[in-house]
């Protein structure tokens with residue numbers, strides 16, 4: 001991805017994730033009345049070294065002043081300009097079983113302004129938390145009508161690829177995949193794909209496994225760990 005700011009630096013997924021993290025922190029600092037922030041404050045709150053924070057901001061063309069820090073409003077404006085922040089993020093969920101239902105019922109998502117517009121499953125059911133649950137044949141219609149680009153896949157593994165393809169045809173471009181199927185964009189995707197889909201995988205098992213390994217290494221080989 002080409003940086004749309006003031007130089008030719010390439011943005012990585014990690015930088016984009018960090019910028020979203022900074023944005024949340026900046027908004028909460030602003031809400032308590034702060035006007036300026038230092039890279040060390042932001043770094044502490046985000047669990048990131050201040051040098052990394054400064055480097056990320058220099059990518060945006062924002063050069064802070066070591067003594068004066070950064071103006072919070074300016075940072076918010078620049079980051080929002082780059083990330084394309086909206087008032088409300090609309091998404092659909094395909095597969096309204098245990099995971100799908102839990103997400104539809106999540107108050108946390110609502111607080112994050114993530115609005116699940118509809119759920120889809122093999123059979124229709126009563127609305128959940130005022131979110132309608134349709135059969136999948138209604139997907140194109142709803143996705144187009146509501147101009148939805150983001151979709152969550154929470155179907156059994158065997159249905160993952162077909163569901164992904166159906167969602168892509170309907171117009172979904174960003175996927176949060178809960179199945180353990182490693183979904184790629186297939187033949188239509190040379191690097192991303194002609195549609196430029198982004199697929200993020202959620203794997204709680206892998207996260208837990210990593211945690212076990214990290215705890216083991218922290219206890220048994222702490223000398224091998226670097227910050």
Ligand SMILES: NC(=O)c1ccc[n+]([C@@H]2O[C@H](COP(=O)([O-])OP(=O)(O)OC[C@H]3O[C@@H](n4cnc5c(N)ncnc54)[C@H](O)[C@@H]3O)[C@@H](O)[C@H]2O)c1
Pocket residue numbers: 094095096097098099100120121122123136153154155156157159163177178179180202203204205
């Ligand atoms: N990512 C993780 O860490 C994690 C953790 C647990 C489960 N999972 C995976 O998440 C997925 C969902 O888990 P769950 O416990 O909610 O399953 P579930 O069986 O409770 O629900 C799956 C739902 O998908 C629906 N479905 C099946 N085929 C469909 C299709 N073709 N189109 C639309 N809907 C369809 C079913 O009717 C059901 O309502 C599974 O693949 C599971 O392996 C992931």
